[in-house]
Amino acid sequence: GGHTTEILRLLSCLSESYSPRHYIFADSDKMSEAKIRSFEQKRAETFPNSQFTLHRIPRSREVRQSWTSSVVTTLYSLLHSLPLTNKLKPDLILCNGPGTCIPICISALLLGLLGIKRSIIVYVESICRVETLSLSGKILYYFSDYFIVQWPDLKEKYPKSVYLGRIV
Amino acid sequence: FRFKDSLAEDLQSADLVISHAGAGSCLETLEKGKPLIVVINDKLMNNHQLELAKQLHKDGYVLCCNCSTLVETLQLMDLSTLKPFPPGQPENFALFLDKIVGFQ
Numbered sequence: 256g257g258h259t260t261e262i263l264r265l266l267s268c269l270s271e272s273y274s275p276r277h278y279i280f281a282d283s284d285k286m287s288e289a290k291i292r293s294f295e296q297k298r299a300e301t302f303p304n305s306q307f308t309l310h311r312i313p314r315s316r317e318v319r320q321s322w323t324s325s326v327v328t329t330l331y332s333l334l335h336s337l338p339l340t341n342k343l344k345p346d347l348i349l350c351n352g353p354g355t356c357i358p359i360c361i362s363a364l365l366l367g368l369l370g371i372k373r374s375i376i377v378y379v380e381s382i383c384r385v386e387t388l389s390l391s392g393k394i395l396y397y398f399s400d401y402f403i404v405q406w407p408d409l410k411e412k413y414p415k416s417v418y419l420g421r422i423v
Numbered sequence: 424f425r426f427k428d429s430l431a432e433d434l435q436s437a438d439l440v441i442s443h444a445g446a447g448s449c450l451e452t453l454e455k456g457k458p459l460i461v462v463i464n465d466k467l468m469n470n471h472q473l474e475l476a477k478q479l480h481k482d483g484y485v486l487c488c489n490c491s492t493l494v495e496t497l498q499l500m501d502l503s504t505l506k507p508f509p510p511g512q513p514e515n516f517a518l519f520l521d522k523i524v525g526f527q
Binding site for chain 1: 445446447450471472474475477478509511512513514515516517519520521523524526
């Protein structure tokens with residue numbers, strides 16, 4: 256819920272050049288679809304030719320799930336996300352922290368390594384993260400092209416990150 | 424009240440909000456300009472929710488307490504000490520993204 260709200264806010268000022276938009280979320284997520292549709296409906300009032308699609312992949316990790324079982328469930332998510340990412344071949348991947356983003360980013364990195372498609376990965380850490388990074392953040396700090404934090408403490412701790420102030 | 428789609432209406436008509444430290448709840452409330460008391464759940468270990476509540480409290484945007492001090496906080500609170508919460512700026516994100524993607 257929080258992640259979806261944040262990402263929709265991030266999208267709110269983007270021009271129509273960022274189209275089509277493909278939203279990927281966990282199959283067990285019951286609330287995001289409605290929020291996304293509502294956002295896109297509103298957007299279509301200003302940009303009538305707006306295009307978007309929705310995709311569900313298995314959730315890679317439940318909150319506080321153990322390490323070893325997380326690796327297994329993430330691999331299972333990867334089985335779904337790799338063909339999906341290959342099909343979509345995104346130019347830009349924007350993610351903000353739910354475990355769902357990890358298999359997508361891994362897929363994108365693999366496709367990049369194989370010379371099939373190079374996607375720009377932009378990660379925006381959640382506004383709730385003031386002093387510490389989320390697990391997804393800790394991983395993607397090293398694998399994203401741009402890593403954005405919203406509080407100065409984090410910029411100090413993670414010097415390769417980008418600090419733009421509060422953006423949601 | 425279990426899973427209402429949106430609390431926006433309730434927030435709009437409230438004079439004071441008492442909430443857990445969830446980011447969505449805090450931010451939605453602050454953006455509507457409502458005074459907010461954040462109740463911290465000290466039973467949740469490694470609670471990263473605390474980070475935001477602590478920062479918001481430090482910056483003077485919210486009052487903080489835990490379950491046992493809530494009543495005292497309500498009795499002694501001075502809401503005029505709370506600062507107005509400036510909105511986030513997604514337009515800065517859009518500017519940044521346009522630059523790195525090459526749309527200028």
